[in-house]
Amino acid sequence: MEQVKEKNKKQSFMSGVLTIFIAQIIIKVLGLIYRLVITNIPYFGDEGNGLYSSGYQIYMLLLAIASIGVPGAIAKLVSERIAVGKNREAHEIFKTALVLFGIVGLIGSSILFFGAGSIAAAMGNPDVEIIMVVLSPAVFFVAVAAVIKGYFNGMYNMKVSSNAQMLEQVFKSFLTIAFVVLVYFLTIVNPSKIAAKLNISESNVTVVMAAVANAASTVATAITCGYLFLYYQKVKKEIWKNINASTVEYKKERKLTIVKRILAVSIPISLASVVSAINRNIDTFTVMNGLKIALQGMFDSAEAITSEATRLYGILSGRVDTLIGLPTALNVAFATALVPAISESMASGDKKTARKRITFSLRTTLLIAFPCAIGMCVLAEPILKLLFPNIAGVEAPILLQISSFSIIFTLINQTIGGALQGLGKVLVPAGSLACGAVVKLILNLLLIRNPNIGVYGAAISSVIASITVTTIEINILTKVLSFDSSKKDMLFKPLLATIFMGVAAWGTHYLVSTYIVKGAIATLVAIVMAVIVYGISLLKLEVLSREDYHMLPYGDKIHKVLEKLKLVKP
Secondary structure (H helix, E strand, O other), rough: HHHHHHHHHHHHHHHHHHHHHHHHHHHHHHHHHHHHHHHHOOOOHHHHHHHHHHHHHHHHHHHHHHOOHHHHHHHHHHHHHHHHHOHHHHHHHHHHHHHHHHHHHHHHHHHHHHHHHHHHHHHHHOOHHHHHHHHHHHHHHHHHHHHHHHHHHHHHOOHHHHHHHHHHHHHHHHHHHHHHHHHHHHHOOOOOOOHOOOOOOOOOOOHHHHHHHHHHHHHHHHHHHHHHHHHHHHHHHHHHHHHHHOOOOOOOHHHHHHHHHHHHHHHHHHHHHHHHHHHHHHHHHHHHHHHHHHOOOOOOOOHHHHHHHHHHHHHHHHHHHHHHHHHHHHHHHHHHHHHHHHHHHHOOOOHHHHHHHHHHHHHHHHHHHHHHHHHHHOOOOHHHHOOOOOOOOHHHHHHHHHHOHHHHHHHHHHHHHHHHHHHHOOHHHOOOOOOOOHHHHHHHHHOOOOOOOHHHHHHHHHHHHHHHHHHHHHHHHHHOOOOOOOHHHHHHHHHHHHHHHHHHHHHHHHHHHHHHOOHHHHHHHHHHHHHHHHHHHHHHOOOOOOHHHHOOOOHHHHHHHHHHOOOOOO
């Protein structure tokens, strides 16, 4: 009976991980597609990406304050109460949070709408004002949606959040492309009276494109919020049926008491998201202003300097950060699922299960991080040429090579951050990220202004900052809860498999592009070979144990198939 219970725990946790993981793959593929399309549209390019990202990062900062930590906080509070049969108390927390963060979302939207002009002036780019204005309503919609997601995550219904995220990304991707193409067509391809009346011309078309691209995000968040609200209404009767069936007596609490309890958890968790958003905005404010200093004397006018600085920031935020964000988004599944899973285990006094989940998640994180980092490093230029064939420049490949190493530490930070939040150490991720932000700010100010370093300084500082965060979080996690780790299995074997993969990727691309065919085909062949070599290396080095396979959904069946193929030991 105990073995069955243990197996159900594993499957429940990994089912949640798998659901989020699949959703994130779809979301990131769609996100990559729309960024590729709009970046390759004439008049958008790197400069459009620079404008788009500048406004979007400010929006993300306000979003972090209003909502980003909310799903994790609500999921933690709800899962802890459901684990001990307090379903009614969990529902009261949800209802109170809905009102609370609805108000917070309205305040955030107002700040972004009315403060857009001042923020744009501080960034040194007045064109960003309109972009922030069109994004302002989205803060409210996302804040409300975050509470509903957190409630269902706390009940291990990860599918609701995943569906909502996919729905948002589908609409965001489609509408972004449609809006940008429409502006391009009405202004450049076939200039119309509509464009003239709206004062859209060739001189300001890039700014308008960036604005409508962000307007698509606002529409998508409104649709997603509506979907989540309707879903809750649909299952409301079932929720109350479970509440009424609960045998635990409910003691009614004052709303103010519940609000304090929610804020006691959500503020520390949100702090990590806020500090992370501030970290990203360090680039928004320092890269542009720093580059203007570094570029002095290289151009004839202030407008030309601003344009070049925007282009360089667009390369970093549009092309490089988009690629760096792919593995980061995939790994978020473990960070998201760990919070309620570990909270439930600790509430039940089951430290053994919590320890196993952390160990497995960290090992899997490294199996994702190492190949993504090395793959992007050795194939930086071919990958960029494959995805952005219409945009030239020497800066992007070097930026991607430098930034690729931050993937390893950022993914580790994600997983450990989720584990620490689940263990109740919610202030630790925020504190460690704050230390990283200070390091990044100092290095950005020192490096970017140097004409010999310039925009590369932002990438260098990101890597060093992420190393700082990782060092702090690992030390604290090992003190709070020692986890089952072997350096050989956790670190050295995955790293060795990655080295084999990196050599195979570089060698294959060199041979194919030199002696057979250049361009996209050579890059795709190299990527396929890298995947094959990495997979075989993992099996031959026995990186995953039999216990690891059991943690996976259908893991037993996968292990049996591999046994028959003699790829793993019985």
